[in-house]
Amino acid sequence: MKQGRSILQLAQELERQRMVRRDYLTDTRNLVVKTIVGISNLTLNMDGTVETFILNELAHKQIADRLQIPFRYYSKMRMEQPSLLDENINGWFNEAPERRMLRILDGNVRAFLSDRYRRLDNLELADAVLPIINEMKSAEIISSQITETHMYIKVINKKLKAEVTVGDIVQAGIVISNSEVGLGSLKVEPLLYRLVCRNGLIVKDYAQKRYHVGKQIESDDSAYELFSDETLAQDDKAFFMKVQDTVRTAIDEVKFHLSVEKLRATMEERTGPDPVKTVEILADTYALSQNERGGILRHFIMGADNSKYGLINAVTRASQDVEDYARATDLERLGGELFALSPVKNKLFVSNPSAIAADKSNNNLIQLDMMKLTTGA
Template sequence: MKTDMTVEQLVSKVNDLSLIKRDYCVDANNLVVHSDCMGSKLCIGDSSYIMQENAKKQLASLCNIPYSYINRIEGRYPELVDINYNTALQDIRSTRLIRTIGQHARAVLSDKYRRFENEDVLKTLLPMLENYKGLSVVSSSLTDAKMYLKIVSAKEEAEVRVGDVIQFGALITNSEVGMGGIAITPFCLRLVCTNGMTLPKYNKSVRHIHLGKRFSTIEEYEASTVDENDLFSRVSISLLSALDPLYYMKVIEKMKLAAEIRVVDYQDSIDKVAKHFGLDEEERLRIIHHYLAEHDTTLYGLVNAVTRSAQDSLTYVRATELEKIGSDILYEGVKAANRGDESEVFGLLS
């Protein structure tokens, strides 16, 4: 399982960034974009901020301009970027929330956006871990778009095979820039090789969108606060659901079934997996490597090869995506086997 930083490093970074965040409540037709060969800046009054990719995508969407077009011309024709953005902005009659951090514009959001700051989520979550079934953070990361924490319980575990222990917990994510609200997704960790796997298809993620009462001034926006008791209650309920033995033993049963499903042609199966999930060639080769190294010719072995390959990913985000792909293969493969048509999914045969 890939990790970018310890939870202590995460807390320190989140707290440091909280000191340089600033938000603006602005009429869209008062926004101006100024671009050069180095990129685009969003101008708000006398201040200008270099736009991060997320802000560019949101501004392009607001202006009804394809982002692929903006991305293609930005470095070569900056003046054309400005004409497109600034002409469109003049016709937009709405208030937007502009979120900045340091010298960067990180988000262009609705005037109904409800904020959940990363520091508030950590303030709610971390004290909770000390009181909940031996929970601990085993992996974490912070990107421009999201904060990630993967937690497991040393007390909530079960065996697939003798000595093959799986611990259960949750993946918790939060975005301050409109890329999804607080989401809690069941998660498990295979101890023998520290492979992680998110389990969204087995139990619905609990998501709290960042949408609230419309505001017209930055003062109204900043006066809105998160109900800490409500947040604590919702997170608690979600964690307890993910750690319910009645739930996670169903996952263990599927893993045991997968351990009985034989892969007839591993190369063909992995090729089909790569095509179905859009894996690149390097990822496909890594999965083959880990599959052969595991000496497990079952669907369970294939799933573990995929989740093990996640540890080799260049980014934490891609590693997390591969952990979900491993879960999807497990879910769909066992489902096909139960229907008796496993040979039609990833080249498998029981």
Template sequence: MTQQYAERATAAALRGARNADLRDLVTILEDHRNRKLDVVTSASALSFRDGNVQVEGIERQITQEGVTDVDGTYRPTAVADEGIADKLKIPVGYLRRMRAENVPLLDENVNAWLHQDPQRKFMLRALRGDSGPGMQPAVGVARALMSDSYKVMDNLDILLAALDGVQKSGHPTNVTGCDLTDRRMYVRVESEAVAVMAPELLSGYRSPFDGRSGDELPIVSAGFVITNSEVGAGAWSVTPRVVMRVCTNGLTMPMDVMRAVHIGAKHDEGVVSWSEETERKELAVITSKTADAVRTFLSREYVEAKLREIQTAAGKPVAEPTKTIEHVTKTLKIGNETKETILAHFIRGGQITAGGVMQAVTSTAQTLTDADQAAALEALALPALTAAAAHG
């Protein structure tokens, strides 16, 4: 592959965040909003050129924000490549290989499938490139190729509406960390005011980070995670979560998630722009549902009930740690590198029980730099507890 194509084969990535504070997250989301472009168009207006999405033949759109130029070049993110592969039924592994090794072949394949059904409608979610007055339009970012019935629910709107719901719930809370990837937004919220003693769960446990003892600090705090995807990688949701004070391990409860799928009516062609009234109604529902969820998840009764549910399994001894963790990670399809980290955290944690395996999974999740992988691993903590307790 030539250097020219090596550069073109590199997929775009949006400005993201890992363990950011709320202010930094809002700043990034405001930048995304200022540059966003959502357009419903037929396949005939789309093509691939040098591995990028080319939009041609769409009239300028006049919206409340002014005149919008749609035609241009947009470099796909890895998520957009997955969407393109899905919509055109190209194996995603093959598409990635073409991007890495043969971009002209990638162009040829994508264009052939787009042209086979030129009237088929898609929604392209993109960000405009940065360019000053009088300058050539900069290359933008293609974030996702989606169904034309996708309901647009932007991260910033979801965040503000959800935080409004948190405030309306009346519970004192703190945002303890925010992640933003090409796929999802994660906002972790904790209430130290809802603190529950968990001496059995934390007996004999030590933080793998600083060695603090769970016997000396056997407390968990109630909390939850607000999640959204702007690119079809998951519903808007509020998932309950408890936090171990001794090590800040987070244990999510996916079985109790409150969620809303992004499916709506088909859009007309052109730039997608919701009316203020429609947006207001949609966001009011999110605010109300979030307030209801917070009142449930931040109740002492809820947290105590969840701890009782897991306590029996958590206390099961682990006779052969290496074999048990091998079994757990194989069962849950956790990779070898992460498996080794989980084993190391289990040993440092000193809790030779199924609960210790659960803690090792959640503490390992904290060390991952990829926020999507971290969230996925944390969500496996309870299945890991079940698998470890069954294996012994």
């Protein structure tokens, strides 16, 4: 599992962000975009008070999506015809006005969202769940991180563990994640943590989600700042109490042992005899990058296990090699996707194990050839 910040570093960054983050609700007619050399400034006019912020990459994508401008063309205008991009954005902001929420951090527009977006923020979430984690016997936070788009807290229960096979032990855990910028729900997901290589497998079954959708904010003002104390209304306190209950019950012994039994069964499900072809199908199906598919192939071959279990472990092990923490977590979720897949009529797996035995010698030759390629031997 990829390591991020210590929990103390996470708390310090959340406190820092609380001091500098700002949110506005505004009619788009109060907004003007000006782009120079690929950098776009957004100016907000609030009854004569003018403030200017820089649009970050996500805000660009959200504006393009909202205005139904294909992002490839949007990016081309941004770099080659910035005045044309500004004309498009400002024109549609005025011709089809609507109220939008702007989320600002460190002088940047980090999100361009609906006025129905419910702010379930990272600091409030951490304040709600960290005391519950501290109350849980044998619980340990093994990894945490805050990125531009997400916060993650990964927890294991050191006493709730089982052997998948002799000497191959997994522990129960959970992943708590949230996005403040519209890229996903607040999630509490089961985790299987493999001790032998410190891989994290995020289990798709039994995951709990809370969505950032609320009532439309009523106001006659054309533009105004939203203050964080509004998010601490009674209904939000009740919401976070539900999240606390979800965390308390997320590490469930019965569900954990059911997942372990299902994981053992994956050892009997086989991929094809050619690991290169298997990873190629996986990469094409899930849009993996060249580096990601190379890392998965390397770990798949080194593991010398062409079962479904071996492929899952190759994917989750490769997650540790990925520089971006959010993408590493995506690969841990991909391991969970594979875990949940039925082998029936799936290109990644074969339904006749005897076919694997027949091709065993061929498979060994492929593994030797690929080992030479990946090690440079």
